[in-house]
Amino acid sequence: MLIPRSINPDNIPSHVAIIMDGNGRWAQAKGENRLFGHSNGVESVRETIKCARELEVSYLTLYAFSTENWSRPKEEIDGLMQLLVASIHSELALLMENNVRLATIGNLSLLPEDCRISLDEAVQKTAKNKDITLILALNYSSRDELMRAFNRMATDVLNGKLIPGKIGQKDLEKELDTASFPDPELLIRTSGEHRVSNFLLWQLAYAEMHFTNVYWPEFRRQHFMDAIIDFQSRERRFGKISEQVR
Numbered sequence: 505m506l507i508p509r510s511i512n513p514d515n516i517p518s519h520v521a522i523i524m525d526g527n528g529r530w531a532q533a534k535g536e537n538r539l540f541g542h543s544n545g546v547e548s549v550r551e552t553i554k555c556a557r558e559l560e561v562s563y564l565t566l567y568a569f570s571t572e573n574w575s576r577p578k579e580e581i582d583g584l585m586q587l588l589v590a591s592i593h594s595e596l597a598l599l600m601e602n603n604v605r606l607a608t609i610g611n612l613s614l615l616p617e618d619c620r621i622s623l624d625e626a627v628q629k630t631a632k633n634k635d636i637t638l639i640l641a642l643n644y645s646s647r648d649e650l651m652r653a654f655n656r657m658a659t660d661v662l663n664g665k666l667i668p669g670k671i672g673q674k675d676l677e678k679e680l681d682t683a684s685f686p687d688p689e690l691l692i693r694t695s696g697e698h699r700v701s702n703f704l705l706w707q708l709a710y711a712e713m714h715f716t717n718v719y720w721p722e723f724r725r726q727h728f729m730d731a732i733i734d735f736q737s738r739e740r741r742f743g744k745i746s747e748q749v750r
């Protein structure tokens with residue numbers, strides 16, 4: 505499909521991160537249970553990957569399950585995990601066809617075994633794909649990621665690999681789950697909430713934020729393009745003044 509003329513192909517964010525929110529409210533408004541919302545969210549994921557790939561976005565990170573989500577009812581957690589396994593199986597061929605590499609961030613060791621196995625297989629099978637990297641944040645929260653990194657760094661201090669007072673930003677970035685990815689340039693959150701909710705707190709330092717009222721199961725091509733147009737309307741100064749970046 506053609507890139508809309510309102511989009512400048514020379515100013516596409518290389519990494520887009522999305523907080524997919526509003527599945528539950530969307531389903532409840534229809535008199536359905538929350539899992540119905542999550543299942544319908546898979547179509548939005550599919551369409552978003554397609555659009556991102558078309559625009560040549562290199563990295564797309566989706567917040568699929570937070571460390572805080574374990575406090576939801578067991579039925580919803582089990583349903584979400586089953587949906588994840590089923591989606592990986594049903595979408596793998598499409599990921600291969602579209603040259604999508606799958607990656608994850610978060611502490612996967614706490615996910616159910618079948619989930620870890622399916623993810624592992626898909627990550628390995630897609631490892632050589634080059635068009636776009638789809639990063640699923642699973643059992644992820646930024647504070648958890650940072651604490652895991654700090655603990656490893658403390659060990660490095662003890663064995664002399666890091667020297668207190670000489671630790672730099674790069675030393676921390678190497679220990680983050682996102683070590684091999686650039687920082688997101690655009691964050692999208694659906695459902696009218698205006699929060700970052702413990703997502704990529706370090707990495708979003710200079711990201712532009714786009715909030716839309718649309719619930720995730722209704723997020724489509726037009727909404728993704730609107731977010732990119734909004735991104736392109738911003739002047740990114742990185743602490744400088746306007747004249748310096750023009």
Ligand code: FPP
Pocket residue numbers: 524525526527528529530538542543545546549566567568569570573587588591592640695720
């Ligand atoms: C937030 O909506 C959504 C989630 C916690 C889960 C997102 C999962 C999917 C879209 C499905 C599977 C994903 C993949 C990658 C295959 P919410 O439940 O917090 O909604 P609410 O705020 O309205 O309650």
